[in-house]
Each structure stands twice: as C-alpha cells, then as structure tokens.
Amino acid sequence: MFTDDGELFFPSEDPEIEPGFEPLPPGPSAIAEFFGDFILVNGAPWPKLEVEPRKYRIRLLNGSDSRFYVFELRDAEMGGTAQEFYQIGTDNGLLMSPVPLTKLLLAPGERADLVIDFAGQTELTLRNFGPDDPFKGFNPDGTVSDGEGGVADPADPATTGKIMKFVVNQPLDANVPNATVGMGTILRPNIVPLTQNGSTRQLVLFEGLDEYGRLQPLLGTLEEGSLAWFEPITENPMVDEVEVWEVYNATEDGHPIHLHLVTFQIINRESFTGDVEEKDQPQHNGTFGVGGILENVVLGGDARDPEDNEMGWKDTAVMLPGEVTRVIAKFDRPGRYVWHCHILSHEDHEMMRPFYVGQMVAEKGGDQGIEGVSAGQNGGSYELLQNTPNPFNPTTSIGFRLAAAGAVELKIYNVRGQEVRTLASKSFPAGAHKVEWDGKNNLGQSVPSGVYFYQLRSGEFSQMKKMVMLK
Ligand SMILES: [Cu+2]
Structure with missing residues (x-):
C-alpha cells in the first residue's frame, strides 16, 4: 500500500477487535493479516521484462506479508489461456526433474525455481488467481476454496491479480545456446527419503485472542495446547536426529510453516476432526488472553502425498485448515532456532516458538536457553x-x-x-x-x-x- 504521495503505507489499526474485550488495544495496534493493493516485483509495481524467444530461468520468492499467490502464465492480460511452464526447484534446491505446471501456489516465504519458454510467444502476463484474503485451500475442481464449500473471490484482476508482463521482442542471440531442460531431464541424483531415528512430535496451530481481544495465532503441542514464545521449549531433538513433525492445523486458514536452518521433506497431509477447548493463554506481560487445547482428534484416513512440485527439499510448507501435515527433518545443526508461520503478521504475534537442537543446559536459570521477559536496565x-x-x-x-x-x-x-x-x-x-x-x-x-x-x-x-x- 502507498499513500497518495508515494510513501509506503501500513495500517496501524485492526478494526476487527472481538467485542467485549477490555482494555482497548493500544494505538498503533497489530493487525491479524495484511493484504496490500500494489504488487511489487523486485521493488517495481507491475513491471515489464523484454525477453528473447527462448527459455529463461525465473526464481520466485513470495515476500508478501499474508498473500498466497496462485500464479498462472496467461497469453492475454485479461482472459487468455494458461501456458505451461516447468518448476525445477523448491526452497532448498533442485527437483529431481522438471514438473510441468499451468498453476503454481506460492505461500509467503516459499521459493520456486521456474523455467519459462518464450519461444513462439509474443506477450505473456504472470497473473494471480489467489484471494485478497487468507488462503483456505483448493476445492476438488481446482478452484480456490472459501472454506465453506464455495469458491473464494480471486484477487482484483486490475490490481492484485496482475504480477508482471513478459514482452517477447528481443532478437534471439545466436551466440547463447538455448537451454535443453525439458520433460524428463535429470536435474540431480535421487532425493533419498530420510529415515526417522528420533521423536515424532505432535504440534498444533491455534487461533487465539490476546489480552486486548485481537486475533493471536499460536503454535503449541497436542499435549499442552497453545504455547507463547516465552514458555519453555518443547521441541528438543538431539544433534543429527531425524524427527517427524506432525502439525495439526486447528485454525480456519492455511499457514506456511517454516523451520529455521533445517531442510525437510513433506511426508503427507491428512484430514482430521477434533475439538478446540479454550484455555487461558499467558501473555508476555503477565496478563492472559485466550488460547486452545486440541482434543478428541480423529484422523480421516485419507493421507495424500505431497504435490509433484513439493517432492524436493523444503523449509516452508503450506499447512491447510483441518489437515495434519507431516514433515521429516534431520536436525544437524546444534543450538537454538525457531519455527514459525511465515505470514509476517502471524510470526510477529505470536505464531513463533523456539526449538533447541542438542543437550540443553539446565543451570543458570536459562534452563532451556529461554530469556526471561524483563524490562528496564536492571x-x-x-x-x-x-x-x-x-x-x-x-x-x-x-x-x-x-x-x-x-x-x-x-x-x-x-x-x-x-x-x-x-x-x-x-x-x-x-x-x-x-x-x-x-x-x-x-x-x-x-x-x-x-x-x-x-x-x-x-x-x-x-x-x-x-x-x-x-x-
Ligand atoms: Cu500463520
């Protein structure tokens, strides 16, 4: 968002405060999610790139606060036909071989390495069919779900539904060979599935309220329920252990969950039902908001493999509401790290937790590397x-x-x-x-x-x- 004179604008108030909560939030306040109205690519709004009629490698990183993109490469600015492209890499490296796509979901923090062939094209527009709202998944027919069995409104085609344009008007430089990557190209040796030798951790994504009644997304465990940032560490793999993390999304929205300095493989996703019981949620200042405990979990028995373009090394995975997403990771770097939702407004309030790799020191009061919440110079x-x-x-x-x-x-x-x-x-x-x-x-x-x-x-x-x- 920008002001009329071109300055960056970020809203400081969330109008959707739950009624009945006192005191009112301080101003400026925090907002639950943020959806801007300009799309920037490398800092430029809706740019144009002039290209040769050949294959280009395009690296995408979703740097938006809350927006899940559903990209298509169309041969017209409005309407048009979705063109095929290849995804060759994920967050942490190449896929085994190119995956042909006409549609790409990319959540905040996720990366995708693409090959687009501009041969035979005159103009292509990268467009966005994701919603101007939190993402809740796809319907069986491929449309974007509104979370209630219907179809979500896509982004405004005139603004947030557009990303950038490629104009194929440059002469082909015959001195530069065209890339040969295509269907069946072997991009790397086999990606060997990890073998678990450590814990299976059952973790939960919650939607709570802070002490002011503002939405407060939270992480936690199946055993203890929602946990704030400052509460003791519950995830403590030893160095080089390979663990499975099962993350139950008990919220109404999709969240891209990210583990710091760990690369993981997605095992599968499975639906579940359960009840969220409210609990008093300690806040950093000693007050309480509303958190949750997930109970009576019943798995759907419908576990499905990751998508073809998720079969590589990842460090951020889309976790959909009503599903448990299972990932497997080798925790090969000792020390204190964090895992968190990559929606910026969520990780800042309070969807982030520390984890510790290796033996935690139980002395000095910093029992698990946790800093006390303290104020003042002393x-x-x-x-x-x-x-x-x-x-x-x-x-x-x-x-x-x-x-x-x-x-x-x-x-x-x-x-x-x-x-x-x-x-x-x-x-x-x-x-x-x-x-x-x-x-x-x-x-x-x-x-x-x-x-x-x-x-x-x-x-x-x-x-x-x-x-x-x-x-
Ligand atoms: Cu989130």
Missing part, C-alpha cells in the same frame, strides 16, 4: 530459576533473584492457565530467595500429577517456567 539482574527437584513429588523448591527490593508475586498455574496457588505475595529484599511448594492448591488440597507453570512478577519483571509433578 532486567538482567532479575532471574527466576528452574525448580529443584524437577520432576518432583510432592515438594519442590523455587529460587529467584531480585535486582531491587520490592513486592513479589509468585503464582502457580495449571496447563489451562488457571491459578492453582499463590506461593508468595509480599515484599522481598534484593538478592537471592527460595520458596517451597508443598504440591497443594490455595484450598490446601493436593494437586494431581502433571505440568504446572510458575510465574514470578516484581515491578515490570515477569518470568514463567514449567515444572512437572510426577506421583
């Missing part, structure tokens, strides 16, 4: 330590350190975000302290085995950690 001097012992039964001890004397609140929550026990609510001097928990709730009853969170708040400092009671 933030580093505040620390909430991992409880010991952990797991525990029924008593455990929680240590913390304060940079300055002040009021402290130390509370324990269950996985649904409900308060179980206020362990401390009083003033403490600066320095190190330790508080015992006897495994009882505010009513003096023993609590059941399970995962619990404990949160320390003092002034603007707030940090939360996880512990496990095992009886």
Whole structure:
C-alpha cells in the first residue's frame, strides 16, 4: 500500500477487535493479516521484462506479508489461456526433474525455481488467481476454496491479480545456446527419503485472542495446547536426529510453516476432526488472553502425498485448515532456532516458538536457553530459576533473584492457565530467595500429577517456567 504521495503505507489499526474485550488495544495496534493493493516485483509495481524467444530461468520468492499467490502464465492480460511452464526447484534446491505446471501456489516465504519458454510467444502476463484474503485451500475442481464449500473471490484482476508482463521482442542471440531442460531431464541424483531415528512430535496451530481481544495465532503441542514464545521449549531433538513433525492445523486458514536452518521433506497431509477447548493463554506481560487445547482428534484416513512440485527439499510448507501435515527433518545443526508461520503478521504475534537442537543446559536459570521477559536496565539482574527437584513429588523448591527490593508475586498455574496457588505475595529484599511448594492448591488440597507453570512478577519483571509433578 502507498499513500497518495508515494510513501509506503501500513495500517496501524485492526478494526476487527472481538467485542467485549477490555482494555482497548493500544494505538498503533497489530493487525491479524495484511493484504496490500500494489504488487511489487523486485521493488517495481507491475513491471515489464523484454525477453528473447527462448527459455529463461525465473526464481520466485513470495515476500508478501499474508498473500498466497496462485500464479498462472496467461497469453492475454485479461482472459487468455494458461501456458505451461516447468518448476525445477523448491526452497532448498533442485527437483529431481522438471514438473510441468499451468498453476503454481506460492505461500509467503516459499521459493520456486521456474523455467519459462518464450519461444513462439509474443506477450505473456504472470497473473494471480489467489484471494485478497487468507488462503483456505483448493476445492476438488481446482478452484480456490472459501472454506465453506464455495469458491473464494480471486484477487482484483486490475490490481492484485496482475504480477508482471513478459514482452517477447528481443532478437534471439545466436551466440547463447538455448537451454535443453525439458520433460524428463535429470536435474540431480535421487532425493533419498530420510529415515526417522528420533521423536515424532505432535504440534498444533491455534487461533487465539490476546489480552486486548485481537486475533493471536499460536503454535503449541497436542499435549499442552497453545504455547507463547516465552514458555519453555518443547521441541528438543538431539544433534543429527531425524524427527517427524506432525502439525495439526486447528485454525480456519492455511499457514506456511517454516523451520529455521533445517531442510525437510513433506511426508503427507491428512484430514482430521477434533475439538478446540479454550484455555487461558499467558501473555508476555503477565496478563492472559485466550488460547486452545486440541482434543478428541480423529484422523480421516485419507493421507495424500505431497504435490509433484513439493517432492524436493523444503523449509516452508503450506499447512491447510483441518489437515495434519507431516514433515521429516534431520536436525544437524546444534543450538537454538525457531519455527514459525511465515505470514509476517502471524510470526510477529505470536505464531513463533523456539526449538533447541542438542543437550540443553539446565543451570543458570536459562534452563532451556529461554530469556526471561524483563524490562528496564536492571532486567538482567532479575532471574527466576528452574525448580529443584524437577520432576518432583510432592515438594519442590523455587529460587529467584531480585535486582531491587520490592513486592513479589509468585503464582502457580495449571496447563489451562488457571491459578492453582499463590506461593508468595509480599515484599522481598534484593538478592537471592527460595520458596517451597508443598504440591497443594490455595484450598490446601493436593494437586494431581502433571505440568504446572510458575510465574514470578516484581515491578515490570515477569518470568514463567514449567515444572512437572510426577506421583
Ligand atoms: Cu500463520
């Protein structure tokens, strides 16, 4: 989007705030998704490229915030016939051999390496038939789904339905041989399927609400439900382990899910049904929004292979609503990385989680490489330590350190975000302290085995950690 005088414009308000939520969001606010009204290619709106009548290699990267493109190469600016082209590469390298296409789905963050043959053409227009809205998948007849059994409105043909034009008006330079790539060309040796030797992780995409009632897409696990960025790491493969990640999309939209510095293969996609139970979702500032727990999952038994043009190395995969998408990856680089939705508005709020490859250090309070949420210049001097012992039964001890004397609140929550026990609510001097928990709730009853969170708040400092009671 641009202003009338040509400056970049990005909206600062989301008009669609859920009713009944207080307080109102701050301004400027965050928006759930962003769809602009100009299409830029390498920084230019709707450009034109003059080409020779030969094969060209075209590399595409979808850098839009939220827009899934459904590209076609048409021989007319309006109407016309879709021309065939080849896809030769995916996010992380060449396919085994070219895949002929007349239509290409490309989600934010995905890349595609194409070969287009301009021989015999005079003018081709790269057009977009994806929606000016979140993408929900294709109908069986190939039309774009509106998520309710109908056909979604395609992008405006006059603006966001156009990408760029190729004008075939340059003389063929006979000194440059034409590429020979075509159907059946072997582009690389076999892509050997990975063999799993590590965990299968069951992960979930959720649609929640933050403390202001704004839409808040979230990642999480089947076991614990939605999890915020700052909650303890739940994905911890060892170096060189090959894991399968099964990602259940419990939202209403497609999300392109990306793993940092890992290259994966898509195994399959399968429909599922389930119920999302609401849970209180901790926010970074200690307040709560609405998250979810996916329950009663029943698989559809209709697992389907990835598309032909997804059979290479990928690091971003489209995950459709109502489907579990399974990917397999070798985690060969040690350290702390992230996985996230590649819709920019989603990854920024709060559809991103850390994962850790290799042994996590359980000391120094940064138990899993997680930074505490702290504010102010003294933030580093505040620390909430991992409880010991952990797991525990029924008593455990929680240590913390304060940079300055002040009021402290130390509370324990269950996985649904409900308060179980206020362990401390009083003033403490600066320095190190330790508080015992006897495994009882505010009513003096023993609590059941399970995962619990404990949160320390003092002034603007707030940090939360996880512990496990095992009886
Ligand atoms: Cu997303």
